Amino acid sequence: MNRYLKLFHMEVHRFRWMLAILMGITAACQISALIWTLTKELYRRREPVPQDIGNTFQVSAPEQLTFEWAMANNQLLFILPILICISVLALYIFFIWYRDWIGRHTFIYRLLVLPTARRNLYLAKISAFLLFVFGFVSFQLVLMPILNVIFKLIVPADQRADSHIVDAISRNLALVELIPRQFEQFLYYYGMGTIAVLAIFTAILLERSYRRLGILYGVLYLSGCVLAVMSPSLLFDSRHPYLYPNELYAAELIMFVFVLCISVWLGIRLLAKKITV
Structure with a gap:
């Protein structure tokens, strides 16, 4: 078990910065998209302007803004970072193995001669990959209450209505696939x-x-x-x-x-x- 944990730690350590960058991109895109949508809608209410034409992701705003409405109006900028993360993780399925064979002094030879059962190497790699996947899903779940707080800070109390985070997730095409209800x-x-x-x-x-x-x-x-x-x-x-x-x-x-x-x-x-x- 100790050998397995060391190999598992090594795999997590090698990908930690990439995972942090992916989470940072996701947070930046989603927070920016939410702020942009809310400020645009509040400005429109102060200074009436024609509605955007041809935006298939646009949902007409209710009299009282809700977090659920905000999630429904941020489809594209939520889908893109999630697709980027999924693509990187899909490529990492191959890279997690082939990386050890790349280079003049292949690292896989050092791993194969370690005084431990080789199944620990296999289990460490699949465990690390699953940790990355569920870690990203957990990060998205943690990000939702933060987005809800930002929504409440931007929208005045007299112009907003309460809505459940679960309902907000169900209105966003990217989130409903990433986090099934x-x-x-x-x-x-x-x-x-x-x-x-x-x-x-x-x-x-x-x-x-x-x-x-x-x-x-x-x-x-x-x-x-x-x-x-x-x-x-x-x-x-x-x-x-x-x-x-x-x-x-x-x-x-x-x-x-x-x-x-x-x-x-x-x-x-x-x-x-x-x-x-």
Whole structure:
């Protein structure tokens, strides 16, 4: 456990500044967008001007401004930083492994000869990546009350009405996907994402183990994972309702767990048996 924690700390330490920059960009964009929207609306109320034409994200302002309305009017500038963060994290799925092979004195050789089970390296990388993902989601949740306070500081009390933060999240397209309202939906989204990351990890290790031929193995493996997950829906679709909805859901859940177990087992085995110094 001590070796695993040291490897986990190393992975977090190597990405900490990038994660801080992503959080800073997100906070700056969202706070700036909120301030700009509110000040523009308050100015319009003091000095009536024609409404913007052609802005598909614009929602007409109610008599009493609400935090929910402010979130609905900041779709684009909320979506962009979140998409940037998602893109960087998606690229980091590959970089977290290939970074150790980059350079003249490859760092992966030093990691592989450490006096610890190689599975700790695998578990440390997936644990660190999940920490980055859920850390960003938690940061967004913490940012929402701060945005609500800024809203109350800018909008005079006689021109605003109270609204719940949960309702505000549901009005923003970016936030409703990042933070699902239903707990079951949250587990489904992030559980499926975790399985996808593990499958990609295994494909990367296949490529590292077999090199050029490993690229083909990796593509075939990912294709097999997608086919396995989709097989219940493909075999038992609405035109051939051999299974009840709950049974179909259970079959898909079983396939997700199957892909999860295979990916972890094969990834650790490749790291321990096939990749050599």
